[in-house]
Amino acid sequence: MVPPKKVAIIGAGPSGLVTAKTLLHSFPEGTFIPSVFEKNHRIGGLWPAGISSHGGDQPQINPWIRTNLSRFTVAFSDLAWESVVGEEELSMFPQARQVGMYLEKYAGLYIPKGVLRLGKEVVRTVREVDGVGGRWTVQWVSKRVDGDGVLCEGSEVESEQFDYLVVTSGYFAKAHFPDIPGLASVADKVVHSSEVQTTNGVQQLLERTGSKGGKVVVIGGSMSGVEAASTVALNLSTMDFRPPVVQSGREFEVHHICSRPFWTVPTYLPHTGFQDTKDSQITQFLPLDFVFYDLARRPPGPVEYNLTPLSTQQIRKSNAYFRSLLGDDYAKIGSFGIDSNENDDPQPPWIAIGDDYAEYVRSGFIKVTIGRVSSIDSSSTLTITLPNSEQQTISDITAIITATGYTPFSALSFLSPSVLSTLEYSTKDPFLPLILDGKGTSHADIPDLGFVGFYRGPYWGAMEMQARSLASTWARDSGPYFSHEQLLQRSTERDFLRSLRSNNQGSHRSQFPMGDYIGLMESLARDLNIPRAPISTNDPDSNPNPSPVIPSRYIPSPFLTHNPEDRLSTLVDRQRTSTLQSLQNTIIPGPSNYNLGMGNTIFRALHGAWKYTRTITTTTMSSSSTTSIFPTTPHPTSPSSTTTTTGHATFHPRRTSSPGYEKEYVYDEIPTESLKSKTRSIYRLVEGTWSKTNGQILIWNVDMDPYHAGSFSHGVIVGLAEEKDEKAEVGMGRYVVRATAGGIPIQRERAFEPRYEYVFVLEGVSVVEWVCLLRERVGGGGGGVVVSRTVYTR
Known part of the structure; x- marks a missing residue:
């Protein structure tokens, strides 16, 4: 023995x-x-x-x-x-x-x-x-x-x-600090990115330096650099929208320096390959690992483990894939140093994951430089060597965050x-x-x-x-x-x-x-004779092994002591079955499948500044008259009045002001004709499954206190993305997402319930245009209807 x-x-x-x-x-x-x-x-x-x-x-x-x-x-x-x-x-x-x-x-x-x-x-x-x-x-x-x-x-x-x-x-x-000449001379201003994982950590850093403004420099690309720069930007944005406002976040600048070209990728990405539907193809926004670890992206046949350096052709193909996946609008704000290398001998781009980083770049909170920090002098001036060997300097540095890993x-x-x-x-x-x-x-x-x-x-x-x-x-x-x-x-x-x-x-x-x-995963499974478990679908003609690759699809059989009745074997089988069923419910749309990814995508893409045009129509109309977001033929109506206003609206991110919410915006709307007539709302993102009824995006009016949510307005329940929509006149590469209101409080004394409808037009992962329609009945049963249709563009 x-x-x-x-x-x-x-x-x-x-x-x-x-x-x-x-x-x-x-x-x-x-x-x-x-x-x-x-x-x-x-x-x-x-x-x-x-x-x-x-x-x-x-x-x-x-x-x-x-x-x-x-x-x-x-x-x-x-x-x-x-x-x-x-x-x-x-x-x-x-x-x-x-x-x-x-x-x-x-x-x-x-x-x-x-x-x-x-x-x-x-x-x-x-x-x-x-x-x-x-x-x-x-x-x-x-x-x-x-x-x-x-x-x-x-x-x-x-x-x-x-x-x-x-x-x-x-x-x-162990945290790694780069070997940069002069870094030790400003050690009192230097922290590792692990020390600023929270906005409180950022605030403590700024308080420690005692600065009333200046530049916060993040050195290092990849994941931690994007996360650190985004955390600092959120802290600075919050400073302007949480009382007491003792200092404006705009007095600081965030500079992110990365030595390699990189893409920043949001956590949810568009995907069309997992559904059973034959008549129409619906685009879902799924977790990025579902998209990246999709077996359909590999050539037919056994999947081989690739350990070799990437060729120039592979690098260019990868960049083209990201550009088509994310869309041209997002590529302008979410890719850095990519285009400058395409005609030469490109470097493999790094990938960083971050929902807010690209929009902070669009809004100017984060400024990106591709290059290497070559020196820092005692007067807090930093010198960067650019890819073309030219040099650039950044002075008036308040703090340095080394996001250089471990x-x-x-x-x-x-x-x-x-x-x-x-x-x-x-x-x-x-x-x-x-x-x-x-x-x-x-x-x-x-x-x-x-x-x-x-x-x-x-x-x-x-x-x-x-x-x-x-x-x-x-x-x-x-x-x-x-x-x-x-x-x-x-x-x-x-x-x-x-x-x-x-x-x-x-x-x-x-x-x-x-x-x-x-x-x-695939090569080790093949070496160990572990079969990949199929994901069952309702379509007998569908791919018997749809992606993504996840651990629960790879369990040896039999699992344990060659005794299928073993208690632990039963436990393992039950756990795997639960995971695979949950995966199927996530990747295959159905009546009970709440579209969590789309709500998150919409909320993320609202970040920043918009131009709007609002048309308000007051109509005395019959009960059969209707108004939609994309009107076609006008309905017969009684006398009506129409007014049009324009202006600017901005979604300012801040730390959540109430527990239980994932993210939060302060929405400010300023009409062009009256800059003092500001309207403010609070938008919040909800995680978890309990938001099915009210919606994943919840909106509050701001009443007396300009910094706090007042009365609840409504939620936004987001549908699936459609690749074509004749009324919206969008082409391939764009998606149309429709949304309705949830959780609206009924105002019984006026016997009406306001109706909200939304349409979001996405290009890749960016919202490039969206429409909000609000219809309210006024004057009781014999009154009319006020319809407000607001179109937002970047």
């Missing part, structure tokens, strides 16, 4: 937990005995389990920030979000605190408490070679929390031997120099600090050492697949060996990674060295 294999797992974040679960439950009982070492006194890594957490020195994500991928991708295959969060709070993009709750639920279901060794910091590992494999001695110190909640390290070093070691200690171990180096400190040497460890390359094979899971020369989630962009499905790949190799009775063909394949994979590393300063290195998520 083969004795159980002892496995030490370093880190209790998502990758550590899924590794432990896989070792425990994907093989016959007793195959593995895992132990998870975690230096903090809680699980979850960067993900907090509540609003505040104690007992750890590792930085955490702001509990209220939302994930930038949907709950279907930020999940494991065997735990549905519906089992963690109640329906009233269930959102497409969970908050970080909810992700922490998810991980706690996951550990409670699948990992016995004895497996988790919390408060144990691994300080050293020693590998002793024994035949084909080796033995690992793991050394750690215990951390305890005293009565005041202060962490204290134990002085005694403990140790234990294991057959295998898995590094799951994370890629985001380094993984401290997460590898427990590995010995000889092991790191075999792994070709380099502190000069935070993108590729190690050269690994097995799709990032191992190195053929150290087969008893594994890695899970150790690369930029550790999507949860990829972590799970990596854990399965390691476990399946180690479960073999004969030991972790590879065939000659497998060794050649792994050697070739390492060669590809070396070429990417040597191209560190070159123009064809992509943002994420292992960013081919679809290829990684």
Whole structure:
């Protein structure tokens, strides 16, 4: 009988937990005995389990920030979000605190408490070679929390031997500050982007500098740069629209400096490929991961994992795809440094996710420069080297935010120099600090050492697949060996990674060295003989395997101990079924499918300034007369009067002024003929499913207090997008979205209910024109009707 294999797992974040679960439950009982070492006194890594957490020195994500991928991708295959969060709070993009709750639920279901060794910091590992494999001695110190909640390290070093070691200690171990000449001379003005995850963090930064204005500079592209610049812009906008207004946000400027061309992408994107309908094609706005991880985007046949640098043709094709997907209007404000490279040898653009960033650029709150910061002098003047080698300066700097990511180096400190040497460890390359094979899971020369989630962009499905790949190799009775063909394949994979590393300063290195998520999932599933589960539809002729790629579509069968009646097998099957049913309800329109993505898209795209023309018609008319947003033939009416006004309207973003709402605008409307006749409303975006009745966009009148919502006006219930509409006279590449009012309070004393109708014309992800029609009956049953039709354009 083969004795159980002892496995030490370093880190209790998502990758550590899924590794432990896989070792425990994907093989016959007793195959593995895992132990998870975690230096903090809680699980979850960067993900907090509540609003505040104690007992750890590792930085955490702001509990209220939302994930930038949907709950279907930020999940494991065997735990549905519906089992963690109640329906009233269930959102497409969970908050970080909810992700922490998810991980706690996951550990409670699948990992016995004895497996988790919390408060144990691994300080050293020693590998002793024994035949084909080796033995690992793991050394750690215990951390305890005293009565005041202060962490204290134990002085005694403990140790234990294991057959295998898995590094799951994370890629985001320590904040990285760039090596810019002169940066240290202005250290009192410099913070890392992790310190300004909230508007309160931004306010504290501005108060610390004591400045009454000036420039806030964000250095660094990718995700964190866009997020930091947007957070600062929201804080500055709020300063003008929340009492007491002691200083205008317009006294500051936000400058974002990025060394690479990039696209900023909103969280919901248009997609037409998942429906069953044959007669008409309806465009939905779905989470961006549904669109990007759509198998239909890959060529027919088996999907291969792509690890090679991008060619010029691929880069141009990618830019063309984004331009067609997002639309020309959005491309003007959401792409940076792209066009200037198209005729030469273009760099692969970076992708950043942000709902508000592009509109802040349109409104002037954020100014973008593509270039590298070459120096900073003591008088707070920053010099930028542009792509054409010219130089540009920014002076009067109030604060500098380095959105330059994290380094993984401290997460590898427990590995010995000889092991790191075999792994070709380099502190000069935070993108590729190690050269690994097995799709990032191992190195053929150290087969008893594994890695899970150790690369930029550790999507949860990829972590799970990596854990399965390691476990399946180690479960073999004969030991972790590879065939000659497998060794050649792994050697070739390492060669590809070396070429990417040597191209560190070159123009064809992509943002994420292992960013081919679809290829990684599909190729690992094929290696492990895991079938991709179909998504059932009502159309027998439809694609039997519609996308997107999500973890719950990849579960080994049979899952557990070769006993289909096993309680845990039943649990896994129930969780996967719940997730796949929820996915089907999301991607296939139906009477019960609330169009969450469209409401979010409309609200996001209203941000900023508009011109409007309003026509008000007062008519004494018969009960059969009607008025629509796009009138065709006039109806016979009694005498009427018509007036037309023009003006400007602006949606100003601010921090939500009342709990329970996702985002908020202050809407100001100023007529051209009377600049003092300002009208103000408050628009709020609601997340979650409870907004089905009232609408996802809720509107309040502003009464006496100009800063607070007064009486509720109505909600906006948004429909699906139609690609063609003869009345609206829009062409291909544009969508028409109709909306009606919800939650209108009936004014019983006047015996009428105002009727609102909306039509939004979208180009890509931008609203380029929209119409609001309000019809009210006046004078009781024998009176007339006042119709207000307002057309908004950019």
